[in-house]
Amino acid sequence: MTSHAVPRTQQAIVQSRYGAVRDVLALSDAVPVRAPGPQEVQVHVRAAAVNPIDWQMIEGNRRLITRRRFPFTPLFDLAGVVTAAGDRVTSFRVGDRVHADNEIDGGGASEYVNVHSRLLAHAPAGLDFAESAAIPLAAQTAMTCLDRGQVAAGTRVAVIGAAGGVGHFVVQMARAAGAFVLGVAGARNQKFVRSLGADEFIDRNATDVSSSFGADSFDVVIDCVGGREQWVQAQQVLRPGGRFVTIARDEDGVVTPASAARLLSTITARRVRGAGPRGTKYVPVFLKASGTLLRRVNELVEGGRVRVHISRSFPLTLEGVNAAIDESRAGRATGKLVLQR
Structure with missing residues (x-):
């Protein structure tokens, strides 16, 4: 093992149980620093990012x-x-600048964390640690949406939630692929979404896609918001055989046996309904992070075709994590929320 001098214990923010974020997170000064396993890389964390899945998991x-x-x-x-x-x-x-979505083990709120090498990629040249930390989960999810939606040159794409963490990457990646992009977001984000390359914009609080566009207007709708209404509206504007790609569920909140059963039933019913060459394809996206996928994202970033937008930066402290999660829960951020030392 190649090694570098590190302390035996570290300071880290630790979750003790499920519950309200401010009740279950605490700062510990005595968290062990574990040597990396044969296929692991130990990383001195310089920045992290908050995603909705973080507080959803903390709350249980x-x-x-x-x-x-x-x-x-x-x-x-x-x-x-x-x-x-x-x-x-x-x-x-040792000494490489890296980033990752450490999809199972977390650890972004620690000083040192071990990451399996299959999840890791070298940070894009020219980006600082905060920008690099903002990329992995959201941008890999965005890339997966484009893959599953079969977005290519000439594809007409509507992006619902175009100003958010995942959505702002989707808009840019779709444009980089040569697609026509409609950005759907709140009115205050119109300038931002257009700056990402959206060809047209709709204020989703004032109207909906089906009121502005007719049948057969889009090949793909990518939903970054959730709710049954997104699926209903999409069916009215997608061409026969079009794809509805979503990263969200019809209903948010705690996943219970009943809600999980409803979700499975809904997915099955929509897939059955969309069977055949002319049916609307229902495509739920569940990210499988990897260094390979992250390197694809990084090529677009380094090529200047995708940029990271940081909505707000917080200190990588207990209070900073609490504040960043509060901001994420409010759902008003454009782009990404990051924390840095």
Whole structure:
């Protein structure tokens, strides 16, 4: 193992149980720093980002899907410097600037964290740690949406929630692919969404896509907001065989056996209804993070075709994490919320 001097213990923000964020997160000064396993890379965390899944997991809203062991250090998105690498790691060396969506183990709210090398990528040249931390989860999700939607040159795409963390990446990636893009967001974000490259814009609080566009207007609708109404509206504007790609559910909140059963039933029914070459395809997206996918994103970033927009930056402290989560819950951020040392 290639190694670098690090302390035996560290300061980290630790979750003790499920519950309200400010009740269950605390600062600990004695969290062990573990040597990386054979395929792991140890990262000195310099910045992290907040995503809705972070506070949903902390509160236990997703415990039916993924349970976590306590104590747990939250925040999946992180960027920093490699301080050690396992014996079987060949792509990363001490001193490399890296970033990742550490999709199971989190650790962005710690000083040092081990990340499996398959999740890791070198940070894009020219970006600082905060910008690098803002990319992994949201941009990989956006890229997956374009892949599943089969977006290419000439595709007509409507992006619902175009100003958000995932949505602002979707708009840019679709334009980079040569697609026509309609951005759907609140009126206050019109200038921002157009600056990302959207060809047209709709204020989703004043109207809806089907009121502004007729049947067969789009090949793909990418939904970053959720709610049954998005699916209903999409069917009215998609061409036969068009795709409705969504990263959200019809109903938010705690996942219970009943809501999980409803979700499964809904997905099944919509897929059956969309069967055949002319049916509307219902495509739910569940991210599978990887270094390979992240490197595809980074190529667009380094090529100047996708930029990171940081809505607000917070200190990587307990109070900073609490404040960033409050901002995320409010749902008003354009782009990404980050934390940095």
